[in-house]
Amino acid sequence: MKLQQLRYIVEILNHNLNVSATAESLFTSQPGISKQVRMLEDELGIQIFERNGKHLAKVTAPGQEIIHISQQILAQVEAIRSVASEYTQPDQGKLIIATTHTQARYALPRVIHNFMQRYPKVTLHMHQGSPEQISDAAAKGKANFAIATEALHLYNDLIMLPCYHWNRSIITPMGHPLAELEQVTIEDLAKYPIVTYVHGFTGRSELDKAFNKAGKTPNVVFTATDADVIKTYVRMGLGVGVLASMAVNQYEDTDLVNIPASHLFAPSTTKIGFRKGTFLRCYMYDFIEGFAPHLQRSVVEAAMQMKSQDEIDELFHEVELPIW
Numbered sequence: 243m244k245l246q247q248l249r250y251i252v253e254i255l256n257h258n259l260n261v262s263a264t265a266e267s268l269f270t271s272q273p274g275i276s277k278q279v280r281m282l283e284d285e286l287g288i289q290i291f292e293r294n295g296k297h298l299a300k301v302t303a304p305g306q307e308i309i310h311i312s313q314q315i316l317a318q319v320e321a322i323r324s325v326a327s328e329y330t331q332p333d334q335g336k337l338i339i340a341t342t343h344t345q346a347r348y349a350l351p352r353v354i355h356n357f358m359q360r361y362p363k364v365t366l367h368m369h370q371g372s373p374e375q376i377s378d379a380a381a382k383g384k385a386n387f388a389i390a391t392e393a394l395h396l397y398n399d400l401i402m403l404p405c406y407h408w409n410r411s412i413i414t415p416m417g418h419p420l421a422e423l424e425q426v427t428i429e430d431l432a433k434y435p436i437v438t439y440v441h442g443f444t445g446r447s448e449l450d451k452a453f454n455k456a457g458k459t460p461n462v463v464f465t466a467t468d469a470d471v472i473k474t475y476v477r478m479g480l481g482v483g484v485l486a487s488m489a490v491n492q493y494e495d496t497d498l499v500n501i502p503a504s505h506l507f508a509p510s511t512t513k514i515g516f517r518k519g520t521f522l523r524c525y526m527y528d529f530i531e532g533f534a535p536h537l538q539r540s541v542v543e544a545a546m547q548m549k550s551q552d553e554i555d556e557l558f559h560e561v562e563l564p565i566w
Contacts, residue, residue: 244317246283249313250275251290255309256382257292259298261434314519317383321521334363335523340376341368345512347565348488350389353502353533361525372467380515386526388515389533399533400515403545404558405534407511409504410448411490413476413483420482421499428456428506435463435481437471437472448507449484463488473498488566509565518546 247497248262254275257263265272271520283290290305291298301309327335337357341350369379380388381399388400391408398530414420423430438460440450452525463481466472469489476483476498480502483498484507490500512539514530516522522530527539541557548554 243282243285244278245316247278250278250314251282251309252312252316254279254291254298255301259432260301261298261518274409276506310500313382317517317519320383321519324521324523328492328521331363332524333361334468335525336365336367337387337529338367338369338379338385338528339376339387339389340371340379341389342373342376342391343370344486344489345389345391346370347469348486349512350533353529357525357529357532360528377515383517386520387529389512390511390515391510398551399517399544400513401518401548401554402513402515402551403530403534403542403554404536405512405514405537406564406566407509409509410484410507411487411497412501412503413473413485413490413495414500414501415479416497418482418499420501425505426501426503428458431482431506432458432460432485435461437464437466437475437481438462438482438484439469439472439474439521440465448510452507486566494527511563536563 250268253264253268254261257267261275262270265275268275279290288304288308289302290308292300292302324335327342339350348380350368354366354368358364369375370486371379372405376385376388376390377400379385390407410419412426420426420430420434432453434451441447441450450462460482464472464475469485472483472485474493475481487500487502487504490498492500511529514533516526522542527542530537530542531539545554546559548557
């Protein structure tokens, strides 16, 4: 049994059983991967994959267990390399973050600027995507950290730590009737077409909950994953915008009216997560604390000792998180 064989079966699963795509991603040949998988199956005396002719059809029941253990083994191998690097190259390495556009555009620039000034020899990569893509990248080890708000049930394989709460704003063009009201209600908002986030992105679910509670249906006419796109279409007169308050800039968005909406929608909580069993380099702890100052190394290490996410959540139950 070789580590290379374990890496092959894990990557085959990651590439939806497409051996050609797996070979391309690993810069090797399709016949070479197929041969190594067969050799591993022969050694173990079981089939990891069911086949339909020359194609892999599905993962067998024992194959699922073997791949799961292989993922853990490969993660530990990576942890061993990280431990060695921590001593040989403490200020060098790579940091990969998976997050949404809103976090990347508004919450992270200052944090990343400070981090790169402190660690100029650490290369930093950012992947933007949907909650599903973010959780998948972190769970498969393609990203060190996942930073997300929505669909936290997707992150069961990760340790998720709360960073901050954030609220929403309603934005309108100048002179819009909503801008004349002393306090906007859901009933008021329901009268107008709405431009907001795609469902499953950046706290969109809280908008739907608020409308459902009031017995109203939001007239969502346009959705986007990008807050800047939302603002563009509000400027065009397509509708009123509902978006994260952090995305409204008092200097850049002077042509729009910003109406705070924390009284309408429950705040959302952004969390940062990483795989269980991960060895965090010193610069990774520093990045976490730079993003969420209450998450000092000792706090993160305490959370890593917890057996479940419920225990982790209880650890932060009385912590007063900052609000954007």
